[in-house]
Amino acid sequence: MKPINEMKLSFESRSCNESFARSAVAAFIAVLDPNVEEISDIKTAVSEAVTNCIVHGYRDGIGKVYIHVKIFEGARVSINIKDKGCGISDVKKAMEPLYTTCETGERAGLGFSIMDSFMDKLKVRSTPGKGTSVTLEKSIVSKGN
Amino acid sequence: MPVDIDIEERSVTAYISGEIDHHNAGELRAKIDSAVENAYPELLVLDFGAVTFMDSSGIGLVMGRYKLMQNLRGRVAIENAPRAIKKVMRMAGIEKLLSAENRREESLV
Numbered sequence: 418m419k420p421i422n423e424m425k426l427s428f429e430s431r432s433c434n435e436s437f438a439r440s441a442v443a444a445f446i447a448v449l450d451p452n453v454e455e456i457s458d459i460k461t462a463v464s465e466a467v468t469n470c471i472v473h474g475y476r477d478g479i480g481k482v483y484i485h486v487k488i489f490e491g492a493r494v495s496i497n498i499k500d501k502g503c504g505i506s507d508v509k510k511a512m513e514p515l516y517t518t519c520e521t522g523e524r525a526g527l528g529f530s531i532m533d534s535f536m537d538k539l540k541v542r543s544t545p546g547k548g549t550s551v552t553l554e555k556s557i558v559s560k561g562n
Numbered sequence: 563m564p565v566d567i568d569i570e571e572r573s574v575t576a577y578i579s580g581e582i583d584h585h586n587a588g589e590l591r592a593k594i595d596s597a598v599e600n601a602y603p604e605l606l607v608l609d610f611g612a613v614t615f616m617d618s619s620g621i622g623l624v625m626g627r628y629k630l631m632q633n634l635r636g637r638v639a640i641e642n643a644p645r646a647i648k649k650v651m652r653m654a655g656i657e658k659l660l661s662a663e664n665r666r667e668e669s670l671v
Contacts, residue, residue: 432583432584432585433585435583435584435585436581436583436585439615453646454645454646457615457646457649460615461615461616461617461646461650464583464615464617465617465618468583468584468617468618468619471584472584523587523588523591523622523623523625523626524618524619524622525618525619525621525622525625525654527618527621527653527654528618530653531617531618531650531653534653
């Protein structure tokens with residue numbers, strides 16, 4: 418199916434861009450008139466995916482994060498967020514709630530759980546050494562209500 | 563990342579404002595921990611009243627402070643969390659820190 422509108426974005430994997438990324442996606446889909454909760458769900462899920470690219474994908478340096486947002490008929494939004502970083506060897510394990518490779522004890526291990534529960538659909542594809550691609554989908558049903 | 567810290571005799575209250583994400587959680591953590599390590603309070607109150615956005619970095623922040631306060635044999639309470647922020651907290655099961663029995667007055671008895 419062909420999108421009725423789309424937007425592509427790429428930026429360096431610096432943590433100061435996390436806020437920019439979620440705000441840019443929210444601004445692009447504002448035309449669908451989502452309510453406060455839908456906007457907040459999408460911003461949170463985007464923030465989780467982008468943070469994963471920065472913290473995990475490019476853990477050893479700076480790389481590019483790519484976002485591709487498509488809007489389809491019926492106010493369905495698809496958001497692809499990918500990096501060309503280290504990849505995940507065991508995606509199933511990475512998606513388990515509370516699983517984290519972070520050793521400082523300040524990361525909750527809930528990124529994928531939040532993406533999964535705040536969006537309608539979550540798809541993760543990853544190749545070790547090549548990178549990770551996360552696709553988030555949500556239908557905007559509120560029409561501002 | 564703005565945070566105003568109010569130190570009382572037995573409690574420290576951190577009034578957090580703005581957005582909590584991975585980028586600014588570190589600074590927030592450092593400011594709160596330095597107040598706690600100076601004051602050794604019985605209770606740390608994290609006031610989310612002016613927080614406009616939070617992702618799972620905020621969960622990490624709360625869980626880390628919970629561990630710190632446990633080491634000091636103290637407690638953590640969360641106050642004034644807006645609806646969207648409670649929704650993120652619920653994912654981690656930390657909404658029990660929001661419960662009525664954890665209110666400031668009672669935990670200082």
